[in-house]
Amino acid sequence: MQPSFDEMSVNGNDIREHYRTYQNWLKTQPHDLMIDRRAEAEMIFRRVGITFAVYGAKDEDGSGTERLIPFDLIPRIIPSHEWREMEKGLVQRVNALNRFLHDVYHDQEILKAGVVPPEQVLNNSQYRPEMRGVDVPGGVYSHISGVDIVRAADADGSGRYYVLEDNLRVPSGVSYMLEDRKMMMRLFPNLFAAHRIEPVAHYPDLLLETLRAVAPAGVIDPVVVLLTPGMYNSAYFEHAFLAQQMGIELVEGQDLFMRDEHIFMRTTQGPRRVDVIYRRVDDDFMDPQAFRADSTLGCAGLLQAYRAGNLTLANAIGTGVADDKSIYPYVPKMIEFYLGEKPILNNVPTYMCRKAEDLKYVLDHMAELVVKEVHGAGGYGMLVGPAATKAEVEDFKQAVKSRPESYIAQPTLSLSTCPTFVDAGIAPRHIDLRPFVLSGTEVQMVPGGLTRVALKEGSLVVNSSQGGGTKDTWVLGD
Amino acid sequence: MLSRTADHLFWMARYMERAENTARLLDVNYETSLLPQSVDATEQGWRGLLSISELTSLYLEKHGDINGPDVMAFMVREPNNPSSILNCLRAARENARAVRGTLTTEVWETQNQTWLEFNRMLQGGAFERDPSAVLEWVKFRSHLSRGVAVGTMLQDDSLNFLRIGTFLERGDNTARLLDVKFQALTGEFFGTGSPLEQPEVDFYYWSAMLRSVSGFQIYRKVYRNVIRPERVAELLILRPDMPRSMAACMNELVANLKQVANSHSDDTLRRAGRLEADLKYGSIEEILATGLHAYLTQFLARVGDLGAGISRDFLVPEPA
Numbered sequence: 042m043q044p045s046f047d048e049m050s051v052n053g054n055d056i057r058e059h060y061r062t063y064q065n066w067l068k069t070q071p072h073d074l075m076i077d078r079r080a081e082a083e084m085i086f087r088r089v090g091i092t093f094a095v096y097g098a099k100d101e102d103g104s105g106t107e108r109l110i111p112f113d114l115i116p117r118i119i120p121s122h123e124w125r126e127m128e129k130g131l132v133q134r135v136n137a138l139n140r141f142l143h144d145v146y147h148d149q150e151i152l153k154a155g156v157v158p159p160e161q162v163l164n165n166s167q168y169r170p171e172m173r174g175v176d177v178p179g180g181v182y183s184h185i186s187g188v189d190i191v192r193a194a195d196a197d198g199s200g201r202y203y204v205l206e207d208n209l210r211v212p213s214g215v216s217y218m219l220e221d222r223k224m225m226m227r228l229f230p231n232l233f234a235a236h237r238i239e240p241v242a243h244y245p246d247l248l249l250e251t252l253r254a255v256a257p258a259g260v261i262d263p264v265v266v267l268l269t270p271g272m273y274n275s276a277y278f279e280h281a282f283l284a285q286q287m288g289i290e291l292v293e294g295q296d297l298f299m300r301d302e303h304i305f306m307r308t309t310q311g312p313r314r315v316d317v318i319y320r321r322v323d324d325d326f327m328d329p330q331a332f333r334a335d336s337t338l339g340c341a342g343l344l345q346a347y348r349a350g351n352l353t354l355a356n357a358i359g360t361g362v363a364d365d366k367s368i369y370p371y372v373p374k375m376i377e378f379y380l381g382e383k384p385i386l387n388n389v390p391t392y393m394c395r396k397a398e399d400l401k402y403v404l405d406h407m408a409e410l411v412v413k414e415v416h417g418a419g420g421y422g423m424l425v426g427p428a429a430t431k432a433e434v435e436d437f438k439q440a441v442k443s444r445p446e447s448y449i450a451q452p453t454l455s456l457s458t459c460p461t462f463v464d465a466g467i468a469p470r471h472i473d474l475r476p477f478v479l480s481g482t483e484v485q486m487v488p489g490g491l492t493r494v495a496l497k498e499g500s501l502v503v504n505s506s507q508g509g510g511t512k513d514t515w516v517l518g519d
Numbered sequence: 520m521l522s523r524t525a526d527h528l529f530w531m532a533r534y535m536e537r538a539e540n541t542a543r544l545l546d547v548n549y550e551t552s553l554l555p556q557s558v559d560a561t562e563q564g565w566r567g568l569l570s571i572s573e574l575t576s577l578y579l580e581k582h583g584d585i586n587g588p589d590v591m592a593f594m595v596r597e598p599n600n601p602s603s604i605l606n607c608l609r610a611a612r613e614n615a616r617a618v619r620g621t622l623t624t625e626v627w628e629t630q631n632q633t634w635l636e637f638n639r640m641l642q643g644g645a646f647e648r649d650p651s652a653v654l655e656w657v658k659f660r661s662h663l664s665r666g667v668a669v670g671t672m673l674q675d676d677s678l679n680f681l682r683i684g685t686f687l688e689r690g691d692n693t694a695r696l697l698d699v700k701f702q703a704l705t706g707e708f709f710g711t712g713s714p715l716e717q718p719e720v721d722f723y724y725w726s727a728m729l730r731s732v733s734g735f736q737i738y739r740k741v742y743r744n745v746i747r748p749e750r751v752a753e754l755l756i757l758r759p760d761m762p763r764s765m766a767a768c769m770n771e772l773v774a775n776l777k778q779v780a781n782s783h784s785d786d787t788l789r790r791a792g793r794l795e796a797d798l799k800y801g802s803i804e805e806i807l808a809t810g811l812h813a814y815l816t817q818f819l820a821r822v823g824d825l826g827a828g829i830s831r832d833f834l835v836p837e838p839a
Contacts, residue, residue, distance in 0.1 A: 291618070291620045291621075310520075
């Protein structure tokens with residue numbers, strides 16, 4: 042049997058130090074009361090409209106379907122010493138990734154030094170030649186980074202954190218981090234009195250500070266807006282929420298236009314110049330003149346204004362080249378190359394099928410591995426070997442053989458579990474963690490992040506599109 | 520503020536107001552239909568209600584004859600009627616959702632909850648059990664929606680555009696209500712300016728109509744006299760202190776428009792001001808002399824014009 046790591050207890054009985062107060066309280070809570078609490082949470086989430094839209098699906102009355110993301114009542118608790126270490130690691134990692142992005146769009150030192158094979162970067166579909174030689178304020182490309190972290194058991198049963206993925210394009214989920222906290226404080230105020238829990242509610246403030254700090258040079262009081270694909274986007278709630286919390290306009294592509302290499306929005310008082318766009322629209326859809334011509338979500342001429350230095354985009358165009366799964370294996374080397382430091386956070390050991398020896402290993406051991414397509418997202422272009430049928434494994438082998446450069450593979454990590462309130466009672470479920478790292482004049486974040494939980498027994502897939510839920514994440518104070 | 524945002528706010532308020540006025544209209548018709556009267560007169564009431572909302576042909580596509588229960592269901596819960604209360608509340612909520620970041624949490628939650636609860640009520644059979652109670656509920660949700668907006672929102676142009684939507688819609692709806700009610704009962708009489716002496720005016724008919732605009736007690740207070748149709752018309756057209764009168768709506772509209780005026784809205788403001796002044800200095804004798812129906816038709820056209828002007832100047836500006 043694979044070793045496992047539970048966040049709350051050792052071997053199911055010894056409660057870890059940082060969970061003791063909580064567990065003593067939990068023991069005294071009747072099952073019915075917890076069920077009532079869960080119903081209350083659901084009712085409030087629905088009333089507040091904390092929903093995500095499901096593409097294509099329709100309700101009986103013909104309106105678009107809005108679903109709740111299941112919220113679990115039992116928090117994920119992180120002791121302060123673990124968080125401090127993780128935070129240092131995140132600052133280091135995001136700094137290196139931003140250096141890498143600046144480098145690949147300028148002098149390409151890291152390619153010349155042979156640390157990252159040039160073709161891996163330059164032939165990557167996420168590499169944007171349009172960004173060559175473009176200077177962005179402060180050299181920051183990824184202003185908002187969602188770094189997915191998991192904990193897995195070592196052979197001796199102790200847990201170790203690994204970075205699974207760096208999300209540097211338009212990472213989402215932070216509104217759930219904030220709403221989950223609000224909900225927990227509402228449902229269980231006495232727990233907050235009994236613990237010292239680091240607050241997270243100032244995230245929108247930090248975000249606004251970050252966005253203002255990266256305005257184009259010379260702009261004193263920048264106009265910052267949030268660009269959303271619109272109310273039918275699955276993350277629309279988050280876009281509206283963040284814009285409201287920051288007090289900035291929530292704009293759609295149709296509200297913007299370019300004139301004289303500046304971007305303006307149409308207001309009731311006439312055009313108004315926009316300096317910083319926190320965009321929640323993918324690169325491809327940002328400018329029909331520069332990228333996909335059929336896009337109605339962006340603004341024609343936007344890239345021109347951007348390249349002229351009259352506009353800041355957060356995140357920058359072209360960050361996808363740094364969070365692509367084919368680049369991921371090189372991040373530890375990037376940290377050493379740019380910062381001269383040892384990486385604090387671990388990478389998951391990764392086999393690159395483009396290398397003949399790795400390919401052979403992957404084909405021989407596919408049933409034990411997690412195999413991922415390099416440009417996939419959302420957990421779809423992926424095979425979890427131990428959970429797959431023989432036929433599925435064989436199919437995937439064929440796919441890998443036909444395009445080895447498109448796949449990487451990793452050992453199946455036994456993700457840590459956290460007790461979760463399910464219908465049958467309290468049971469362990471696998472979790473991950475997504476801290477949101479902000480890069481402006483400095484790199485900062487609120488303690489913790491979004492904990493996602495795979496609600497299906499034994500499942501390792503935490504994505505909300507595939508039955509994942511969320512938990513409040515507590516970083517304990519000293 | 521963003522033009523698109525203003526547009527959503529404007530329509531959110533309009534749809535909510537429309538839902539309320541539809542509820543008011545249905546309620547008064549329902550009440551009068553319970554009075555002892557001929558089948559013809561009853562049918563005439565429901566027929567008038569459909570024509571006021573310009574929905575007669577859409578209704579007849581689905582129903583063979585015009586009767587109370589079918590018209591009520593058509594106006595309250597019919598998914599294919601774009602003006603049914605169901606669709607008004609949906610549209611109000613969808614518009615609110617599109618700008619939920621601009622609204623206060625309270626305003627958004629009120630709209631959202633109204634929509635969720637209305638559906639729950641319909642599914643639970645509340646409308647079949649007690650239509651009046653459902654209509655009453657819709658009115659109160661509209662009061663709540665307005666009250667929450669005025670009570671929690673910053674008094675900036677967001678609120679102005681909400682108010683503009685509310686009063687434009689209300690002015691329009693009051694005029695339509697007057698038109699249909701006077702035509703239904705008095706036919707040619709008010710349309711041609713004949714002498715005002717009429718056989719005994721039906722007290723119940725006019726008092727129900729006054730109640731539909733919350734005007735019964737106001738009427739008593741203002742006139743301290745028996746209910747006469749010309750006074751009812753005066754109250755609903757010209758009294759600036761009657762909150763649902765056309766004059767009051769135009770006063771509010773102009774006041775809010777002035778707050779958001781921009782460099783190309785002069786003409787719309789001028790036309791709004793002229794309409795306001797016409798109501799301020801009008802007299803009911805004059806209006807009746809020219810013919811009430813003609814007067815109201817002209818008013819509706821001018822309100823429609825204002826709506827188009829507001830849209831052009833603020834909400835959907837021409838591309839720069």
